[in-house]
Amino acid sequence: MKGLGETFGSGAMTNDFKSIKEADVLFVVGSNTTETHPVIGSWIKERKADGAKLIVCDPRKIELAKYADVYIRHNSGSDVALVNGMMHVILRDNLHNAAFIDERVENFEALRKVVEEYTPEKTSEITGVPAELIEAAARTYAAGPNSAIFYTMGITQHQSGTDNVRSLANLALLCGMLGRPGTGVNPLRGQNNVQGACDMGALPNVFTGYQKVENADVRSRMSGLWKCGELPAAPGLTLVKMMEAAGTGDLKCLYIMGENPMVTDPDTNHVRHALENLEFLVVQDIFLTETAQLADVVLPAACWAEKEGTYTNTTRTVQRVRKAVEAPGEARSDWEILTDLANRLGAAWEFKSASEVFDAIAACTPSYAGMSHERLDEGPLSWPCPAVDHPGTPNLHVGRFSRPNGKATFVPCEWKEPHEWPDEEFPFLATTGRILYHYHSGSMSRRSAPGEFVRELFIEINPKDAEALHVEEDAMIRVTSRRGSVSGKAKITDRVPPKMVFLPFHFAEAGANVLTAAVIDPDSETPAYKINAVKVETA
Amino acid sequence: MQGIDLTINGKKVVAEPGMTILQAARKAGIHIPTLCEHPALPVAGACRVCLVEVEKNPKLLTACSSPVAPGMVIHTHSPRVLEARKAVVELILIRHPLDCFSCPSNGKCELQEVAYELGIRDSSFKEEGDTCNSYALEDANPFYVRDMNKCILCGRCIRACDSLARYHAIDFQNRGIKAMVQPPVGRDLEHSDCTFCGQCVQLCPVGALSEKASAGQGRPWELESVKSTCSYCGVGCELNIQVNRKTGRIANVTTDYQSPTGINEGRCCVKGRFAWQYVHSEDRLTRPLIKENGSFREAGWAEALSVIAGRMNAIKEDFGSDAVGFFSSARCTNEENFLLQRLSREVMGTNNVDHCAHL
Numbered sequence: 001m002k003g004l005g006e007t008f009g010s011g012a013m014t015n016d017f018k019s020i021k022e023a024d025v026l027f028v029v030g031s032n033t034t035e036t037h038p039v040i041g042s043w044i045k046e047r048k049a050d051g052a053k054l055i056v057c058d059p060r061k062i063e064l065a066k067y068a069d070v071y072i073r074h075n076s077g078s079d080v081a082l083v084n085g086m087m088h089v090i091l092r093d094n095l096h097n098a099a100f101i102d103e104r105v106e107n108f109e110a111l112r113k114v115v116e117e118y119t120p121e122k123t124s125e126i127t128g129v130p131a132e133l134i135e136a137a138a139r140t141y142a143a144g145p146n147s148a149i150f151y152t153m154g155i156t157q158h159q160s161g162t163d164n165v166r167s168l169a170n171l172a173l174l175c176g177m178l179g180r181p182g183t184g185v186n187p188l189r190g191q192n193n194v195q196g197a198c199d200m201g202a203l204p205n206v207f208t209g210y211q212k213v214e215n216a217d218v219r220s221r222m223s224g225l226w227k228c229g230e231l232p233a234a235p236g237l238t239l240v241k242m243m244e245a246a247g248t249g250d251l252k253c254l255y256i257m258g259e260n261p262m263v264t265d266p267d268t269n270h271v272r273h274a275l276e277n278l279e280f281l282v283v284q285d286i287f288l289t290e291t292a293q294l295a296d297v298v299l300p301a302a303c304w305a306e307k308e309g310t311y312t313n314t315t316r317t318v319q320r321v322r323k324a325v326e327a328p329g330e331a332r333s334d335w336e337i338l339t340d341l342a343n344r345l346g347a348a349w350e351f352k353s354a355s356e357v358f359d360a361i362a363a364c365t366p367s368y369a370g371m372s373h374e375r376l377d378e379g380p381l382s383w384p385c386p387a388v389d390h391p392g393t394p395n396l397h398v399g400r401f402s403r404p405n406g407k408a409t410f411v412p413c414e415w416k417e418p419h420e421w422p423d424e425e426f427p428f429l430a431t432t433g434r435i436l437y438h439y440h441s442g443s444m445s446r447r448s449a450p451g452e453f454v455r456e457l458f459i460e461i462n463p464k465d466a467e468a469l470h471v472e473e474d475a476m477i478r479v480t481s482r483r484g485s486v487s488g489k490a491k492i493t494d495r496v497p498p499k500m501v502f503l504p505f506h507f508a509e510a511g512a513n514v515l516t517a518a519v520i521d522p523d524s525e526t527p528a529y530k531i532n533a534v535k536v537e538t539a
Numbered sequence: 540m541q542g543i544d545l546t547i548n549g550k551k552v553v554a555e556p557g558m559t560i561l562q563a564a565r566k567a568g569i570h571i572p573t574l575c576e577h578p579a580l581p582v583a584g585a586c587r588v589c590l591v592e593v594e595k596n597p598k599l600l601t602a603c604s605s606p607v608a609p610g611m612v613i614h615t616h617s618p619r620v621l622e623a624r625k626a627v628v629e630l631i632l633i634r635h636p637l638d639c640f641s642c643p644s645n646g647k648c649e650l651q652e653v654a655y656e657l658g659i660r661d662s663s664f665k666e667e668g669d670t671c672n673s674y675a676l677e678d679a680n681p682f683y684v685r686d687m688n689k690c691i692l693c694g695r696c697i698r699a700c701d702s703l704a705r706y707h708a709i710d711f712q713n714r715g716i717k718a719m720v721q722p723p724v725g726r727d728l729e730h731s732d733c734t735f736c737g738q739c740v741q742l743c744p745v746g747a748l749s750e751k752a753s754a755g756q757g758r759p760w761e762l763e764s765v766k767s768t769c770s771y772c773g774v775g776c777e778l779n780i781q782v783n784r785k786t787g788r789i790a791n792v793t794t795d796y797q798s799p800t801g802i803n804e805g806r807c808c809v810k811g812r813f814a815w816q817y818v819h820s821e822d823r824l825t826r827p828l829i830k831e832n833g834s835f836r837e838a839g840w841a842e843a844l845s846v847i848a849g850r851m852n853a854i855k856e857d858f859g860s861d862a863v864g865f866f867s868s869a870r871c872t873n874e875e876n877f878l879l880q881r882l883s884r885e886v887m888g889t890n891n892v893d894h895c896a897h898l
Contacts, residue, residue: 238893299827
């Protein structure tokens with residue numbers, strides 16, 4: 001999000017789903033789309049069957065690789081080099097869109113200078129990919145006429161995550177693949193309402209609609225609308241920093257709504273220590289999760305099917321969520337709980353329904369100003385939707401970018417070695433991720449039909465490594481990093497390259513995140529889940 | 540665009556170029572029964588139920604696959620059509636058990652509807668030995684049940700897998716009375732390319748495929764459909780939660796391929812369609828809990844909230860606003876996220892609020 005915000009002026013997915021049907025080239029990088037976003041995966045396969053070209057880059061031989069015109073199995077953590085190498089070829093062969101750059105992009109010379117070094121030969125050395133594949137990918141992408149980029153956590157969950165995103169943005173700008181259907185840089189966001197949580201200002205530095213807390217005018221407008229006193233001006237701590245502060249005792253109280261950091265956050269042992277170190281922990285959730293068990297007070301919340309509200313999807317599209325059944329026992333909607341608590345803490349909130357809360361959002365958020373539950377009952381709306389008669393905005397950056405001067409900018413990046421790399425003691429690289437059948441900490445999916453289908457942790461390992469370790473299918477293996485150790489059944493498959501293991505992170509009793517480091521991308525503070533040096537043994 | 544003039548059952552109809560007879564009839568509000576046809580799927584022309592008579596055409600034509608032509612005079616319910624349609628349905632019924640009262644599809648079965656419409660009670664072609672309905676019930680996976688005795692070989696499931704799910708996990712196997720829809724030879728469904736998105740289940744016109752968790756949860760006519768948005772990944776599929784008001788419970792989750800508001804165009808995955816039972820899990824939290832001496836005890840809302848308010852105020856007073864932090868959630872609604880950041884900023888006076896955007 002940060003990478004796109006800085007280059008284009010807005011951090012969201014640039015195009016809508018319909019746009020996929022107009023793409024001539026689909027460039028999927030660091031996204032196991034058919035498992036993490038299955039419906040988008042089906043559209044990508046459909047478009048490919050209808051004649052589009054497909055480029056897939058992923059160290060794991062994911063399902064989409066099967067359909068790819070160009071499949072690149074690059075070394076984990078070499079994304080910046082790979083994309084720089086592609087841009088080198090595009091510039092060398094004059095395949096870039098000079099008119100687009102001239103009219104709409106700044107800082108071209110700086111980009112040219114950085115990518116000059118990334119010859120196919122040098123890129124091949126860093127990425128482990130044959131030079132001709134890099135050339136083929138570059139030529140295919142540049143040829144378009146409409147090329148669209150899709151990426152997920154395989155790009156962002158690295159220490160260099162923001163640079164990875166910047167590089168993809170550079171590539172799209174270089175070839176003018178923005179601002180029309182069938183193009184774009186499209187981060188496929190993992191969670192149902194991660195876009196919405198960001199839009200709503202559940203971030204330490206911004207109010208709703210990315211209005212900065214440091215801006216005094218914004219603060220005074222907000223306090224006027226909310227009829228409250230002065231609002232704090234200094235950006236707060238991020239999630240990872242809050243966890244650190246809890247560990248050191250600087251943070252005394254944490255209020256957690258609907259998250260399970262004991263399973264989803266990096267370095268589980270550190271998380272446990274941090275949460276136990278707090279003076280007061282409140283958890284508001286639908287189950288007594290691993291995190292809730294550590295709380296001083298637990299509040300029962302209504303779940304998805306039991307409440308009214310809205311989610312904002314990965315294409316910035318706001319949609320209604322509706323109550324179908326009653327919440328069990330005394331469980332209440334989160335918005336009711338929060339209103340009640342705020343009033344006990346001295347506020348005077350008068351919300352009587354989720355619809356009234358939404359009206360308050362629209363009042364202080366320009367990009368949501370034209371929306372209401374009433375309008376959304378007629379159908380979804382994509383932001384920006386600044387007025388009640390505005391139809392919403394499915395495609396961003398048509399004609400101008402959201403930066404102040406209307407132009408985008410190249411932010412050239414150099415490839416840097418990852419924070420941790422396999423060595424003699426820890427010769428394997430472990431990467432974590434989601435599988436089709438489960439979702440995050442598994443508190444929902446494991447209590448539903450998929451929980452019976454995939455019951456326990458499996459660890460993907462290449463046949464060569466399995467043979468060397470004398471491991472057979474379903475035998476227990478143990479994976480150990482500098483942080484911790486976890487065991488699971490071996491799944492022998494060439495989906496992973498040699499010297500790599502893959503672990504889904506949904507299983508609390510065998511949590512993959514005991515392996516991961518709380519190493520973060522310094523720009524976006526995203527944990528580097530995708531790279532962990534480990535050793536693998538029979539258990 | 541020049542319209543195409545037709546006559547259907549004596550009524551003048553203007554069709555658009557490229558339309559089939561079926562589409563033109565539907566546009567004009569004229570009903571032609573179908574089985575293998577579904578608007579979300581490519582045309583197959585397999586079941587022959589939609590046969591119509593077109594004047595000057597020696598043979599009856601399948602309305603679903605025949606394009607309109609200028610001046611066509613079409614009869615959808617002539618005696619000749621009805622006789623043929625009845626024969627077609629009775630032929631299908633040779634190998635279809637009539638245990639409708641215990642069938643999960645009772646009330647939404649399209650074969651049942653067509654038979655009812657044509658006044659058919661049973662097949663007059665049935666003879667010993669010409670059926671093949673002794674397939675074992677397949678219920679090895681937790682998502683859906685296959686009862687191949689009820690399959691009418693319309694192929695909708697195969698087309699759903701090919702054109703919607705895009706897996707091609709199943710296809711026709713064998714010929715004649717042994718023809719059946721199966722995963723590749725030597726593999727069971729659970730070890731095939733099937734990813735259990737269940738689109739085939741929803742599009743099955745009969746009871747050959749049914750959702751496992753929905754068994755006994757309510758008849759189709761008892762269910763109220765509540766349109767909502769899926770709570771798993773960021774695609775935001777529109778889902779219809781099927782609620783049985785008698786039990787107060789979810790009976791099923793479906794999608795609508797014709798929905799004008801669904802950005803997923805009816806498509807979905809295994810989690811959207813089948814991962815809803817957690818809603819009614821015994822493990823759900825139902826009362827606030829307060830920890831005392833290391834273990835939880837149940838409490839009322841008033842007590843729990845006043846404990847929280849008291850402790851948070853005390854910590855704020857002793858250590859300042861920034862000693863308090865809030866984790867919001869990418870799983871919760873916009874409204875909830877909005878209020879949590881207001882609670883943090885406006886009420887507690889700290890910008891220490893974040894959520895797991897990066898995980």
